[in-house]
Amino acid sequence: MATHSAAASAFGRAQEDPFLLLQSCSAAIAWILRSHAGRPLRRSWIEHPYGEEEITLLEEEVLPAIQQCLARVDAIDAALAAEQEASCHLVSS
Secondary structure, three states, X not given: OOOOOOOOEXXXXXXXXXXXXXXXXXXXXXXXXXXXXXXXXXXXXXXXXXXHHHHHHHHHHHHHXXXXXXXXXXXXXXXXXXXHHHHHHHHHO
16 A cells, blocks of 8 residues: 555545554554564453464454455555546646
8 A cells, every 4th residue: 555644635634544544553453463473462352362363363364354455445546546637637638
């Protein structure tokens, strides 16, 4: 996914962009999983921490699903950008 500026734009603030939040969460989850390698991962709402099996599921299923979602958002953004550029060329011609 392309890196986006946190600066405000005419379209709103970066903090209001759910897909930037999703990208940030994905990076945070990956970092947490790397930093807890070989150790249980405590959860705040259940007493049983995530062990190897649950961490493997996060790595093999959850993170790829998030990345797939972000890739799809990128494809949608690219299509919109191409459409916008094409309409700008028509107006300026």
